[in-house]
Amino acid sequence: MPADDMMQSLLKAAESAGDGLPPVEKWNPEHCGTMDLVIRRDGSWWHEGRRITRDRLVKLFARILRKDDDGVHYLVTPVEKQAVTVETAPFVAVRVDRAAENGEPVLVFTTNVGDVVAAGPDHPIRVETDPETGEPEPFILIRGRLEALINRPAFYELVENADIREERGRKTLFVRSKGVDFKLGEAE
Template sequence: MERLEDLLKAAEGRGAAPVELWDPPYCGDIGLSVSRDGRWHYQGSPIPRPALVKLFARVLRRDADGRFYLVTPAEKVDVAVADAPFLAVEMQGLGSGRGQTLLFRTNVDDVVRCGPDHPLRFAAADPTGGLKPYLHVRGRLEALVTRALVYDLVERAAEGSDGHLGLWSDGAFFPLPG
């Protein structure tokens, strides 16, 4: 089951465009959005081409003001994001306990090694009060971990140095709230 690890190695050196370095003029809202289920839309209609969605994902940026934009060297346009711009849809665990590493694949085929540079965080799910885990992907962009993977995360929970329950990955500990 080395599939995600192989994909991660193959992707080294590639990845998102250097959108953090670009400062193009703001060109407005053209009707792009990402729904809670991770689907991209243009003017209310789903974008059916996965390759186009992946292209858009490569030039997505979240600025310090909390807003999301598609950014090229020449222009910047709004993207309305209902929750997180990506979903973590596949997970692979390597090792166990403190030596564990968790790899995730997003719905746009980013492969992320959870750890100090790509932490997990947990937020309350309103109004249920349950927990929603998010994985840092890049820049200020996160992936919501899908419900199916939450069960896998719970199974991999272990005790931290302070006695709290949480998840170890790549040498970092991510405590579960509560």
């Protein structure tokens, strides 16, 4: 597949992100308890202390996951709602591709569970900085209130292609996607 065709395919996948997902935001069952399920920082899913190794099962659970106003992540069906533990973010953005749409740059992210989203107004990038270590922790909004932690290689690629601008007397890194500028942090 030629590179331009591949980029158009990625953009199309990002535009249709969320198509075919169950309407978990509309389901309002009673809270039924807490499930012994942990989504670790590295994107692995663990049930009762054992890693879930079946990708199809993880992807199924990812489809019925939501984060409510209370900040808790839940697996939700029309009749049941189980709280789960998320260490950092439920997903990991494992890849970023650069494309263009109407002359504007577009950053297309792919997650460990196969979600594809284009950073922009509906899918903002945010970076938190650890106050003690100064280490950046970058995220992108995937759907609802669910974010993906941007993995180190993808973040380094963003930094490598970032623009440096002056902001309040400091050199700052920015990336642009779908007409929105996202601040990555200070340049050293």
